[in-house]
Amino acid sequence: MTAPLSHLDLLEAEAIYIFREAAAQFRKPVLLYSIGKDSTVLLHLARKAFWPQKPPFPLLHIDTTWKFKDMIAFRDKTMRELGLELIVHVNEEGLKRGINPYDHSPSVYTDVMKTQPLKQALDKYGFDAAFGGARRDEEGSRAKERVFSFRSPGHRWDPRRQRPEMWNLLNGRLGAGETVRIFPLSNWTERDVWRYILREKLDVVPLYFAARRPTITRNGQLLVVDDARLPLQPREKPQMKHVRFRTLGCWPLTAAVPSTATDIESVVAETLGARTSERQGRLIDHDQAGAMERKKQEGYF
Amino acid sequence: MTALTAIRREETAPEVTRELNGILHLLTCGSVDDGKSTLIGRLLWDASDLYDDQRETISRSSNAATGGAHPDFSLLVDGLVAEREQGITIDIAWRYFDTETRRFVIIDSPGHEQYTRNMASGASHADVAIMLVDARHGVKRQTRRHAGILDIVGVKRVILAVNKMDLVDWSQERFRAIEADFRELTLRFGFREAVTIPVSAVGGDNVARRSEHMPWYTGPHLLEHLERIPSRDITARGSFRMPVQTVLRDGLDFRGLAGTVSSGCICVGDRVTDALSGQSAHVLRIATMGRDLEIASQGQAVALQLDADIDVARGAVLSTPDAPPSVAMQLEARIVWLWETPFDPRAGYLLRTATDLAPITSLEIKALLDLETLAVQPAKAASVNDIALIGITLGRPMAVDPFAVNPATGCFLIVDAVTGASVAGGVILSAKASGETHAASTFQLTRELLERGLNSDLGGSDADRREFQRRASEVALLLHAAGVPVKIEI
Numbered sequence: 001m002t003a004p005l006s007h008l009d010l011l012e013a014e015a016i017y018i019f020r021e022a023a024a025q026f027r028k029p030v031l032l033y034s035i036g037k038d039s040t041v042l043l044h045l046a047r048k049a050f051w052p053q054k055p056p057f058p059l060l061h062i063d064t065t066w067k068f069k070d071m072i073a074f075r076d077k078t079m080r081e082l083g084l085e086l087i088v089h090v091n092e093e094g095l096k097r098g099i100n101p102y103d104h105s106p107s108v109y110t111d112v113m114k115t116q117p118l119k120q121a122l123d124k125y126g127f128d129a130a131f132g133g134a135r136r137d138e139e140g141s142r143a144k145e146r147v148f149s150f151r152s153p154g155h156r157w158d159p160r161r162q163r164p165e166m167w168n169l170l171n172g173r174l175g176a177g178e179t180v181r182i183f184p185l186s187n188w189t190e191r192d193v194w195r196y197i198l199r200e201k202l203d204v205v206p207l208y209f210a211a212r213r214p215t216i217t218r219n220g221q222l223l224v225v226d227d228a229r230l231p232l233q234p235r236e237k238p239q240m241k242h243v244r245f246r247t248l249g250c251w252p253l254t255a256a257v258p259s260t261a262t263d264i265e266s267v268v269a270e271t272l273g274a275r276t277s278e279r280q281g282r283l284i285d286h287d288q289a290g291a292m293e294r295k296k297q298e299g300y301f
Numbered sequence: 302m303t304a305l306t307a308i309r310r311e312e313t314a315p316e317v318t319r320e321l322n323g324i325l326h327l328l329t330c331g332s333v334d335d336g337k338s339t340l341i342g343r344l345l346w347d348a349s350d351l352y353d354d355q356r357e358t359i360s361r362s363s364n365a366a367t368g369g370a371h372p373d374f375s376l377l378v379d380g381l382v383a384e385r386e387q388g389i390t391i392d393i394a395w396r397y398f399d400t401e402t403r404r405f406v407i408i409d410s411p412g413h414e415q416y417t418r419n420m421a422s423g424a425s426h427a428d429v430a431i432m433l434v435d436a437r438h439g440v441k442r443q444t445r446r447h448a449g450i451l452d453i454v455g456v457k458r459v460i461l462a463v464n465k466m467d468l469v470d471w472s473q474e475r476f477r478a479i480e481a482d483f484r485e486l487t488l489r490f491g492f493r494e495a496v497t498i499p500v501s502a503v504g505g506d507n508v509a510r511r512s513e514h515m516p517w518y519t520g521p522h523l524l525e526h527l528e529r530i531p532s533r534d535i536t537a538r539g540s541f542r543m544p545v546q547t548v549l550r551d552g553l554d555f556r557g558l559a560g561t562v563s564s565g566c567i568c569v570g571d572r573v574t575d576a577l578s579g580q581s582a583h584v585l586r587i588a589t590m591g592r593d594l595e596i597a598s599q600g601q602a603v604a605l606q607l608d609a610d611i612d613v614a615r616g617a618v619l620s621t622p623d624a625p626p627s628v629a630m631q632l633e634a635r636i637v638w639l640w641e642t643p644f645d646p647r648a649g650y651l652l653r654t655a656t657d658l659a660p661i662t663s664l665e666i667k668a669l670l671d672l673e674t675l676a677v678q679p680a681k682a683a684s685v686n687d688i689a690l691i692g693i694t695l696g697r698p699m700a701v702d703p704f705a706v707n708p709a710t711g712c713f714l715i716v717d718a719v720t721g722a723s724v725a726g727g728v729i730l731s732a733k734a735s736g737e738t739h740a741a742s743t744f745q746l747t748r749e750l751l752e753r754g755l756n757s758d759l760g761g762s763d764a765d766r767r768e769f770q771r772r773a774s775e776v777a778l779l780l781h782a783a784g785v786p787v788k789i790e791i
Contacts, residue, residue, distance in 0.1 A: 004322065004323055004532060005323070005598075005600050005601070006320035006321060006322065006323070007320060007321040007322070007323060007324050007403075007404040008320050008321075009320075009600070009601075010323070010324055010600055011324075012602070013561055013600055013601055013602040016561070016602035017546070017561045017602055020546040020547050020559055020560070020602075021546060021656070023547065024546055024547050024615055024656070047590060048589065048590045048591075048602075049559075049602070050549060050559075051549070051588075051589070051590035051604075052549065052550075052551035052555060052557075052588075052590075053549050053550065053551070136395040136397075137395075137396075137397050143394045143395050143396065144392045144393065144394050144395075159392060160392075162392070163722060163723045164418055164419065164421075164422035164639045164723055164726065165422060165723075166421070166422045166425040166426075166454070166712065166714065166723075166726035167425045167426070167454075167708070167709070167712045167726075168563075168655065168709065169653055169654070169655060169712065169713070169714050169726075171653050171714050171716055171721070171723045173651070173653075173658075173716050173718075173721035174721050175719070175720040175721040175722070178721065186395075187395070187397070187406065189397050191399075195320070199320075
């Protein structure tokens with residue numbers, strides 16, 4: 001007999017199963033690709049699920065225009081190397097209105113530059129299912145998410161109307177106007193994501209590795225200044241510090257951590273020994289109590 | 302991946318690459334009054350690597366709820382704002398923690414009767430269940446109901462945690478009485494293992510460390526017991542089953558039947574059969590991205606290339622020729638009604654198995670099971686939270702097993718054809734091919750009939766074949782809704 005499967009083997013197989021079920025059951029799926037570590041793992045699992053074919057769906061990146069330059073470069077390189085189809089969508093309306101992450105509250109900014117364009121893109125291309133890299137261990141309301149998460153017309157999430165999921169059965173039959181978000185990494189933890197990146201030797205955005213970067217301290221958080229758009233206070237003089245990111249988003253909203261971890265092994269070692277959860281570094285989640293639950297109800301991933 | 306390879310060091314710290322030996326899915330059931338959230342919170346607090354910010358949040362918000370006596374551990378568990386406001390657990394919540402050797406998944410389910418369906422769906426994912434009672438109240442009707450649900454959805458190991466032992470002065474006598482009640486209760490079900498442990502979740506007694514207050518208890522504490530339970534893949538044996546999810550091609554000569562092995566194992570060279578078509582072939586190759594395997598066992602996601610191009614598609618269940626699943630037209634089953642809309646004999650329903658979906662042409666509610674008394678009452682209707690015995694006639698044959706023999710191919714969902722909702726989850730008690738001839742009035746929906754008109758635009762591609770099936774199902778449902786007995790013959 002073969003050796004028993006490790007927990008990573010089981011999580012990998014579960015994700016592949018979910019991908020294959022979704023591709024077979026939905027008319028037009030799309031993979032929401034946000035460039036970070038979770039998306040990297042998600043994309044790798046999608047490739048495994050359909051190998052030797054390419055994943056039978058395109059990728060979609062909702063670009064807020066405030067992503068780190070390194071993220072965009074990594075995104076384009078990955079698409080080129082793997083020969084995948086990527087759709088990039090920006091909320092041009094929000095851009096014209098000058099919605100940005102420093103003048104507007106995190107909830108307004110997230111709604112206009114992330115949630116709205118996501119809904120626009122899903123409607124524009126007629127996608128009935130979207131894969132996302134969300135994990136149940138991320139946050140309280142995520143802990144109750146289904147693997148197939150149904151959204152009523154208008155992409156609203158109603159936690160009380162979710163379909164029960166039993167055994168390994170995934171029911172993807174849609175009612176009128178419904179769409180679905182699919183979470184193949186539901187049962188992964190942050191530590192699993194890193195262990196898997198290490199095991200599978202996956203390439204990730206260099207921002208996850210420590211380097212000397214221009215940083216300022218604002219509200220007790222370390223911010224890396226990626227371009228000249230963020231207005232600085234007179235006493236905010238960017239200083240070069242050895243930092244890295246545990247989680248990646250829009251640069252004015254994503255806090256860095258001091259670190260000397262310059263390769264994947266030390267990043268994983270640091271993550272396994274970390275004393276704070278990764279969402280600490282995401283400024284949008286601290287906006288108000290139940291912030292994620294509210295964002296999700298409005299259609300956020 | 303060159304950038305990474307370049308910076309990758311040869312030696313890697315062992316704890317970095319460490320993979321845990323399997324996953325144990327642990328259901329917790331009981332009501333808030335019994336201290337369930339506190340017990341889970343305590344387990345996470347004592348046994349898992351909680352992050353500092355999580356600990357801080359709990360410590361900070363403890364004062365209001367508990368008068369500052371101790372952290373309110375339940376805050377680690379109750380997630381949704383609506384739930385926090387009402388102080389109850391409505392939905393299933395998933396938590397993860399690792400010990401030295403093992404990943405634990407805690408599936409936290411609500412205990413109240415009106416949430417039986419949530420508990421049943423949570424329990425269907427569990428390897429072991431912790432049932433919680435208050436030492437002052439002992440085994441209640443609710444405990445019996447929970448045991449009944451666990452038994453139906455296939456949980457084989459149960460633990461009764463007798464909580465709040467501090468409130469009965471750590472009384473051995475009290476504990477032994479509850480233990481005896483529980484033993485009597487579990488004997489009525491098919492559990493493989495049932496243990497009883499005295500705990501105090503608030504103080505952490507016998508949760509993740511031995512209690513100093515109960516020297517008379519010599520058994521394992523809760524975490525100790527959980528760590529001893531074997532993982533699912535070690536305990537599971539059985540005939541080979543692989544429900545086919547999709548067919549993968551490389552544009553050349555590779556045609557892989559993709560799926561996850563749901564029980565048993567298969568080797569290169571073994572003969573496999575599709576029970577639905579009766580066709581067999583040998584396994585030429587077990588392919589995955591990166592490497593081929595010699596053997597695929599339960600839980601592995603693979604693509605099987607066969608040595609003959611047999612006509613197998615999504616919905617088929619591959620087996621070995623000597624132990625195939627049933628090719629069934631009629632099922633006897635137990636279900637939990639999950640949806641607010643009650644059973645409607647005129648509605649169109651579909652049966653979803655792992656990878657197949659077929660119309661139900663007749664669904665008969667035969668009886669309801671009273672979980673507290675285990676009495677069976679003849680019935681014609683079923684609504685939310687009901688446990689029912691039913692008979693199903695399918696519009697076409699499906700490959701299934703009795704749940705007791707092979708759980709992964711013995712469970713199903715009943716799907717509302719119009720709304721798509723999963724209205725019921727069920728387990729197959731017995732399956733048979735349609736032995737008795739259908740009434741003369743049964744309409745035969747044949748391939749020929751469909752090809753002539755409705756499906757005349759469809760060819761032989763995989764997509765077209767799927768569409769053919771889909772249209773046939775929809776027509777069958779419409780006929781059924783119009784009161785016409787129908788059988789699909791395609």
